[in-house]
Amino acid sequence: MNTELQDYSHKRFNILTGEWVLVSPHRAKRPWQGQEETPSTEKRPTHDESCYLCAGNTRISGDVNPNYTGPFVFTNDFAALQKDSPDFNFNDGLFKAESEKGICRVICFSPDHSKSLAEMSVPNIQKVVDTWIKEYKNLGNNEGINYVQIFENKGAVMGCSNPHPHGQIWSQSSLPNEVQKKDTQQKNYFTENKSSLLETYIEEELNKDERIIFKNDDFVVFVPFWAIWPFEAMIAPINQQSSISEMNANQQKNYAEAISVLTKAYDKLFNCSFPYSSGIHQAPTNNENNDHWHWHMSFYPPLLRSATVKKFMVGYEMFGSPQRDITAEGAASRIKNCI
């Protein structure tokens, strides 16, 4: 391992976005006197009368949830994007706006109010994976839906307003900023090298074995060289696939296992229900050639030192570049130790 990268401030390049992250390894020693978070350690009941996501309960919209037994998906009652809003174009010199349509869905991972992905069995996680695949295909088939963003906000500190284990899917007509960047970077590499950028990278990661957390036959879990969040990690298929819809049944099981291993390790790291936002970046559903896409799932957890002290992405990070205090290598080995 290169020791300069462990000792001195430097920037690392993110091959997927084309942007840099500032790394300050020596800075982890600074004392913390700022805000403390409240870790989530409460035990929840398996069914909560007052939860609007539990089976059989009534939502704020008045709709009644069915008595579902596996994952349950419905259209968001307060969707940020709507399917039937009018088309318009506002092009007034330097003032530029465009209408954006979409469909926003909520996915309850299971009827069990008490169990996060970390606490669910691999077969039950596989049902969630299966639901993601169906939603990706169905939403993507809608006229005018060109991208499907699957994500989860876990924990109050990540803006999650209901503890019932659930994720969201926002699908829309244009490619969001982050997806656009990854589309460009992957396309440029693919055009030049006739191979997947991420596949080539993962091969090297496996050789180096400095940031690998876990591996099975089809998937690898690792901390990317350019990770931003202290304990950021990525799950990706070892061999290129452009979207989750290309997995066979066995790969779906191995993907579910990778999710299970990582989320369990996270919970062990600071002995709490580990908060994060996770998301899947994959091929747009725009009917163009997307062979350059290699899908992957990223986890962005906010915690830095303990269950109560998070990393704030504020001043310098908002106006300059993202900045981290511990190295990707150090983080990977700490997560790996929790498996």
Add this chain to the structure above:
Amino acid sequence: MNTELQDYSHKRFNILTGEWVLVSPHRAKRPWQGQEETPSTEKRPTHDESCYLCAGNTRISGDVNPNYTGPFVFTNDFAALQKDSPDFNFNDGLFKAESEKGICRVICFSPDHSKSLAEMSVPNIQKVVDTWIKEYKNLGNNEGINYVQIFENKGAVMGCSNPHPHGQIWSQSSLPNEVQKKDTQQKNYFTENKSSLLETYIEEELNKDERIIFKNDDFVVFVPFWAIWPFEAMIAPINQQSSISEMNANQQKNYAEAISVLTKAYDKLFNCSFPYSSGIHQAPTNNENNDHWHWHMSFYPPLLRSATVKKFMVGYEMFGSPQRDITAEGAASRIKNCI
């Protein structure tokens, strides 16, 4: 005012970064059952024995603060960037890193532990402005310092670990991501139009008068058309200047007044010491031609509905694009009402 922009989801283009923001005006109605912040309403003493930023006190490093009477600047005891770290280049295929040197400074706005910028007099804010100008020049004159980022994290919710009113200055060899984007966009426009992008834009903003909060002879305070944060605002000189070092004494006073008006209005909005990160984007100190730069100061406040409910930039925002629920026009008029 275009009514579609007030009623239906759309995306708006940021001319300074070249990126988009998703706006969902109809979504402000959704109920909030998530995390509540603790607003800062405590009265602080003018001097706090235990504060490591107060005059005469000892810092964690063992250094003793002088009995300063105006703004006080020192080099950060736990700097993210260091001046004397070695030069190195790590170029290993898809793994790319570079050493990054810099100088990080802390600036106490005044010896008074109890008063934020909103509570300071205009002449005292002007002393802060004067200090920023000196630091920008001095740091920028250092060999290998090509960019000087001035910023403030205000409030515990913004990761500020000491309530003594202070800001920071991180200066470094390369242009951070956000600065790079603005450099490119402004340069492209300037090359094509032989005029400042932001000056042209501000002229139009003043004509439209839909997002203006305040104006004096030299400065305008407004919510940019593409604002991300609910109550984001910008202060900019009406006529192009590439950096704060170009202001004359009267302009410095008018800049201080603009800061005073905006921060006071913020505090009134939700009746609390309004948290935010603010930052100045201006010409790099790289000795290149920076005539395309038009400096500006932005405020990114996290609060959305009240002193306790903030906007979370999480799942969709991290993996997709920034998203906002209230329009820039609505936000501007609410801030303006607080003047």
